[in-house]
Amino acid sequence: MSEPEFSSRNPPPSNRQLLILLAIFGGFIIATIVALWFLFEQLVWLIPPQFEQQLGRLVVPAFERQAKPSATQTTLNQLLDRLETHLDSELENRDYRVLYIPDSTINAYALPGDHIVIFEGLLNQVESENELMMILGHELGHFAHRDHLRGISRSLFIQTVLSLFFPNVGSLESFAAAISSAQFSQSQERQADEFGLTLLQENYGHVAGATDFFERIKAEDRGDNIDFLRTHPPSQNRIQRLEKLIKKRGYKLNQRSPLPASLKKLD
Numbered sequence: 001m002s003e004p005e006f007s008s009r010n011p012p013p014s015n016r017q018l019l020i021l022l023a024i025f026g027g028f029i030i031a032t033i034v035a036l037w038f039l040f041e042q043l044v045w046l047i048p049p050q051f052e053q054q055l056g057r058l059v060v061p062a063f064e065r066q067a068k069p070s071a072t073q074t075t076l077n078q079l080l081d082r083l084e085t086h087l088d089s090e091l092e093n094r095d096y097r098v099l100y101i102p103d104s105t106i107n108a109y110a111l112p113g114d115h116i117v118i119f120e121g122l123l124n125q126v127e128s129e130n131e132l133m134m135i136l137g138h139e140l141g142h143f144a145h146r147d148h149l150r151g152i153s154r155s156l157f158i159q160t161v162l163s164l165f166f167p168n169v170g171s172l173e174s175f176a177a178a179i180s181s182a183q184f185s186q187s188q189e190r191q192a193d194e195f196g197l198t199l200l201q202e203n204y205g206h207v208a209g210a211t212d213f214f215e216r217i218k219a220e221d222r223g224d225n226i227d228f229l230r231t232h233p234p235s236q237n238r239i240q241r242l243e244k245l246i247k248k249r250g251y252k253l254n255q256r257s258p259l260p261a262s263l264k265k266l267d
């Protein structure tokens with residue numbers, strides 16, 4: 001007489017048990033992904049500058065091709081050099097460069113390899129040197145906190161994970177695109193704003209113009225037309241946070257400096 005295949009002690013696996021197993025397995029995978037995500041966060045501080053430069057050599061040429069060496073670009077670099085003199089020695093040894101791209105996009109971002117991309121569309125919005133310095137200082141803040149590398153390691157990470165599950169989706173070709181659409185977290189943006197504000201104070205001895213750019217794009221309320229708004233948190237929050245910080249630190253608001261002649265709009 002053959003034994004029944006399943007005794008009451010060992011019932012056939014029900015759908016429910018399978019589901020539980022599946023859930024445990026799924027949970028394990030998600031936990032691993034989350035753990036790796038945070039590991040990447042920490043690893044960013046271990047990335048040697050040489051690797052960053054190497055990454056820059058991969059990424060920067062695509063933007064360099066669009067950039068136009070011009071009086072505008074030269075002046076933007078002179079302004080950036082002035083801010084750089086106020087950086088900590090660790091960052092001071094780097095040579096940050098601006099790439100000026102004649103394109104109506106209203107945006108700016110930090111690329112690996114110490115380059116800041118500024119679009120004509122953004123420059124056209126700016127009305128004082130102080131306002132522009134705040135934007136440059138904000139981008140320097142992203143370098144100081146290595147946010148641009150975080151953005152890259154994250155998008156690389158996401159693409160790698162996606163390609164594991166969906167081999168046909170997510171290729172690494174769109175690397176440059178991934179960087180330009182990289183979104184930093186609210187706290188990264190807050191810290192970059194704070195960094196910019198500190199540089200503004202050190203450069204001018206006051207912080208007039210710190211919130212001008214955010215006020216202006218908020219007033220225009222063109223939503224999705226402004227790339228900067230798609231990749232940055234709402235302007236109102238940033239204005240409030242900056243104003244609080246200005247009050248807390250007792251910073252003064254004096255006269256704004258005009259834009260250098262070569263940066264003025266031709267209209």
Ligand SMILES: [Zn+2]
Pocket residue numbers: 138142184189192232
């Ligand atoms: Zn930013």
